[in-house]
Amino acid sequence: MALNGPPPDDLEGWLPARLGAETDGTVWADWCRLTTGGLREPFFDETIDLCLRHPFNQLFLRRTPIARLGERFAGRPGLAPAGFIFHMSRCGSTLVSRLLAGLPGSLVLSEPDPLHWILRGGAAPSRAVAAEWLRWTLAALAQPWSGQETRVFVKFDPWSVVDLPLIRVAFPDVPWLFVYRAPVEVLVSQLRRRGTHTVPGAYGAALLELDQARVQRMPPEEYCSRMLQAICDAAIRQHDPARALLVNFEELPGALWDRILGFFGVECTEVTRDELRRLSRFDAKRPAVRFIDDVMEKNRSATPLARQMAATFLMPSYRQLEALREPASAIGRTTERHTRAHQSPSLT
Numbered sequence: 001m002a003l004n005g006p007p008p009d010d011l012e013g014w015l016p017a018r019l020g021a022e023t024d025g026t027v028w029a030d031w032c033r034l035t036t037g038g039l040r041e042p043f044f045d046e047t048i049d050l051c052l053r054h055p056f057n058q059l060f061l062r063r064t065p066i067a068r069l070g071e072r073f074a075g076r077p078g079l080a081p082a083g084f085i086f087h088m089s090r091c092g093s094t095l096v097s098r099l100l101a102g103l104p105g106s107l108v109l110s111e112p113d114p115l116h117w118i119l120r121g122g123a124a125p126s127r128a129v130a131a132e133w134l135r136w137t138l139a140a141l142a143q144p145w146s147g148q149e150t151r152v153f154v155k156f157d158p159w160s161v162v163d164l165p166l167i168r169v170a171f172p173d174v175p176w177l178f179v180y181r182a183p184v185e186v187l188v189s190q191l192r193r194r195g196t197h198t199v200p201g202a203y204g205a206a207l208l209e210l211d212q213a214r215v216q217r218m219p220p221e222e223y224c225s226r227m228l229q230a231i232c233d234a235a236i237r238q239h240d241p242a243r244a245l246l247v248n249f250e251e252l253p254g255a256l257w258d259r260i261l262g263f264f265g266v267e268c269t270e271v272t273r274d275e276l277r278r279l280s281r282f283d284a285k286r287p288a289v290r291f292i293d294d295v296m297e298k299n300r301s302a303t304p305l306a307r308q309m310a311a312t313f314l315m316p317s318y319r320q321l322e323a324l325r326e327p328a329s330a331i332g333r334t335t336e337r338h339t340r341a342h343q344s345p346s347l348t
Contacts, residue, residue: 017032018113029065030062039110042285091180096155099253128169138152158231162230176245177245177263182249183225190228236324
């Protein structure tokens with residue numbers, strides 16, 4: 001690690017790329033200079049990867065104690081978060097974050113690893129300290145990098161909804177939404193390309209309150225379904241209509257301008273709505289590619305075991321989310337439609 005970078009007190013234009021801890025408990029932050037002009041990529045780690053390829057960061061990447069984030073927070077508290085995005089995974093949350101990023105004045109932090117490191121345990125000696133580290137770290141990330149940003153949104157990783165109680169300690173007044181999707185469609189996507197949260201590991205076993213040996217014996221369809229269920233159930237437990245908004249994939253992209261912006265306190269003009277409609281025609285993870293609807297294809301390709309696991313573990317949680325989201329008169333129609341889609345061979 002190079003030590004001959006800029007003076008220690010000069011962090012203008014630098015952001016914490018990752019946090020970590022030594023074996024003696026010392027917690028540190030690695031800082032890199034934001035060389036891309038802003039956080040424009042679909043995910044935070046993509047921006048960091050681009051920055052770390054820059055020769056300057058390869059020579060002058062800096063490491064400081066985490067207390068440096070606290071010092072920075074005192075003088076530069078950053079943009080106040082306007083809203084948090086939690087999600088089931090593979091459910092349209094990246095579309096939501098990309099459309100929010102398309103709004104003038106908006107900064108979107110999409111699954112920033114430094115925040116997740118704190119939430120995953122992160123060596124904090126207490127809950128209060130962890131909440132303080134969250135505030136410090138978000139402030140360091142939520143700076144007006146281009147000079148035009150006036151608000152910030154944070155999209156967390158799927159596991160983070162389990163940590164909502166801690167996040168609410170740090171940010172009690174920030175509204176949040178949870179995006180979810182029909183169980184079979186999410187499960188098929190995860191089985192094709194597993195996300196970190198659906199790969200068996202110690203954290204997942206602890207979350208499911210299962211021993212590691214049992215987890216390792218599970219078929220992928222069961223483990224993925226159980227993890228997705230745990231994520232959905234955490235959102236159900238934390239749901240508060242005054243502070244939380246539930247969004248079904250089927251509502252997108254229209255829910256963005258019809259419900260989400262107003263919920264986050266953002267004005268939506270006709271010009272804004274037209275621009276969001278234009279952006280929504282492109283793939284959220286590959287902005288240069290047109291979006292292709294894959295709902296029918298995912299349902300057709302689901303195996304009988306995937307359908308069984310989705311029905312056993314995920315469908316009850318999905319129905320609860322729908323019951324919380326929809327007026328009572330609409331619940332039956334939606335549940336019946338998805339039950340047919342997941343279980344009827346004629347739709348596979």
